[in-house]
Amino acid sequence: MSLTLLNVIVAVVIAIAFAAANAAYLVWAERRGAARIQRRPGPNINGPFGLLQPPLDGIKLMTKQLMIPGGADKILFMVAPVLAMAPAIMSFVTIPFSEGIAAHNMEIGVLMIFAFASMGAMAILFAGWGSRNKYSVMASVRAVSQNVSYEIPMLITAITVVMVNGSMDLKAISTAQAGGFWHWNIFPSLQSPLMPISFIIFFICSLAETNRAPFDLGEAESELVAGFHTEYGSMGFGLFFMGEYANIVIGASLTTILFLGGWDCPFGMFPGVWWFLLKIYILIATFIWIRWTFPRTTIYGLLNLSWKILIPISLFNLLLTAGLLKVF
């Protein structure tokens, strides 16, 4: 019994450390990447290649005062940043990094991750509502409508993958794709010939779910000051920031497991955790690359993309896959 408890504690500590380290250094990677795309060097003063920037930013955020604006709903205001970070860390628990590296493998891993991912919208809603600031409310309403409309195509594509693999267990989905890239779910098969399109839909939805540019209407700096976290300073803001990056890691991990074969090597050599990490960091680099390429969409363009294009196509894909699974 105590051993299980110890296991849980170790797993949680590792999950928090992994999430926090990723959040800190993805900010650095994001700033360096953005700078390179804009032909600037980026943060390069603190430490070699500016690698000391994230810890110094952390110290700066932690030493600042946490201000609660007058008239704000104190409880919601304080709960929101925690609610942004906690589900992200909890989702790490069920993600299998490799055959033997998973804190706790669950039969219903896919369901659990989506359940936690939908809590992110609550954090944004609480933050926007609790701050008593019209910009925050506007932004949170936008972000929630966006999250709701992008969760649908994301779940439908996930259901397609679950149907093809016949399991909700992330580990089982990964192992089912072992043995070279033609076994991966992204590769069109007889049972679901539209898998590459599913992958693209899932990728777009994970961009939108994490409120990343070009879908960052929740924080739209140029229109809404800083969106839902306008009133947050200090580590309250820091937690939102870390939560965003932790969610990016979750999104990339989920995309890797569902479509890119998890820890499987494309050429059938040395399967292991490094392939998983390589895949998620390539996906994250693409996230960053996309953010610094495209301008922000309008709210109409965003909702039209979801309701008029992604949902019909993913529904069609679901029906087609269901029919073909029956035939073959």
Place this chain on the structure above:
Amino acid sequence: MGGYFSEIFNGSKSLLIGMGITFREFFKPTVTVQYPYQTIKMSARFRGHIELIADEEGKPKCVVCGMCERACPSGCITLGSTSIEIEVDGKIKKKKVLSKYDLDFTKCSLCGQCVENCSFGAIEFSKEYNLASTRKEDYHFNLLERLKRLEERNA
């Protein structure tokens, strides 16, 4: 229906073209100047505050004719002179020498009338731009001292 799919196709294509552009830019060298560590040469037409030009001996070219002082619409320039005795061809002659050239840069509008009116090419715009200060006394320049300092640095 055809328009629906062609819109999706064209939209995706334009997005990929955009990503191609940023991908190429990513690998190009940076173009920014790292300011405190690097500076760029100011262009020939840059107007800083005026400064005195030295002759071959390192003395100011200025002959204290006072044209710049008179031309200045804002009255920024104050000249001062002393006479010294020098020996030319065995005779002792008196000569006027610049003893003071004060510029009140707080009033200067950089019109350049002083530079235009100087018949001896003795003043010129400097390329100085790091002039931030919180005290206005810092903008009362003693150009003679400045010239001396620059000459010492060059020597």
